[in-house]
Amino acid sequence: MISVVKKELSVLQFANLSGFSELLHFSTTRVGGFSTNNYSSLNLGFNSGDLPENVVGNRIKLCVVNGINPDRLVFPKQTHTATVKTITSLFFNLDKEDQKRFLNETDAVITDLQGVCIAVKTADCVPILLFDPKQKVVAAVHAGWRGTVQNIVSMTIHKMVEEFGCEPSSLFAGIGPSISPEIYEVGEEVWKQFTPEFYHSTNPAKADKRLLDLWSANYQQMVFSGVPVTHIEVARICTWSDPVRFFSARRDGVRTGRMATGIMLR
Numbered sequence: 363m364i365s366v367v368k369k370e371l372s373v374l375q376f377a378n379l380s381g382f383s384e385l386l387h388f389s390t391t392r393v394g395g396f397s398t399n400n401y402s403s404l405n406l407g408f409n410s411g412d413l414p415e416n417v418v419g420n421r422i423k424l425c426v427v428n429g430i431n432p433d434r435l436v437f438p439k440q441t442h443t444a445t446v447k448t449i450t451s452l453f454f455n456l457d458k459e460d461q462k463r464f465l466n467e468t469d470a471v472i473t474d475l476q477g478v479c480i481a482v483k484t485a486d487c488v489p490i491l492l493f494d495p496k497q498k499v500v501a502a503v504h505a506g507w508r509g510t511v512q513n514i515v516s517m518t519i520h521k522m523v524e525e526f527g528c529e530p531s532s533l534f535a536g537i538g539p540s541i542s543p544e545i546y547e548v549g550e551e552v553w554k555q556f557t558p559e560f561y562h563s564t565n566p567a568k569a570d571k572r573l574l575d576l577w578s579a580n581y582q583q584m585v586f587s588g589v590p591v592t593h594i595e596v597a598r599i600c601t602w603s604d605p606v607r608f609f610s611a612r613r614d615g616v617r618t619g620r621m622a623t624g625i626m627l628r
């Protein structure tokens with residue numbers, strides 16, 4: 363990934379998506395915002411205990427720096443589902459409460475609207491961006507282990523094909539900063555839901571624990587869906603291992619901040 367600083371706001375961008383002039387995209391770090399203490403400083407999530415006014419200020423700063431209309435910044439209400447929603451112009455005719463209801467229990471969002479930034483929040487889970495430069499369609503996906511087991515990225519691609527006529531061979535994708543397979547230790551109730559290629563023994567070995575590779579699991583879903591391997595960029599940046607730049611719920615507990623990974627058609 364490419365590190366970019368805009369007006370003291372540090373974000374990361376995928377190299378493979380940065381070549382498209384019609385595209386704005388970003389993956390934030392924890393640096394450059396207004397939040398304090400364990401939320402310091404660019405916390406973009408409302409639901410982990412931070413002061414709401416700090417989160418609002420952080421989101422406005424993100425929008426101002428990137429030229430996003432704050433009313434066109436769309437976050438789903440993530441609950442580790444495999445639900446994928448499409449944002450059309452009708453969404454913006456809804457009042458705020460109906461918009462929230464529409465995005466409730468949703469972990470991936472698709473749109474073909476210009477000027478609408480769709481984004482997901484993470485603090486160890488895997489953020490994924492998808493872009494079809496032919497049909498001009500973008501998607502943002504939140505893939506924790508539950509979403510990965512339910513094939514959320516495959517379902518997102520399928521919806522892009524069905525609703526917009528996208529061809530998987532035309533898609534470009536990025537897997538953003540998230541907990542690495544060297545760190546992500548899970549119990550038997552989790553790793554047994556994956557095929558053996560996606561987990562390996564801890565060091566030292568523990569009978570009921572394994573290290574889970576969500577990067578590879580989501581990468582393989584995209585490849586099996588028809589996305590060319592040369593079109594997929596994996597950041598290979600571990601949120602747990604870099605407390606200076608990233609929040610991590612596994613490292614710091616749930617009462618910590620959230621990064622955002624978003625994408626917008628200009």
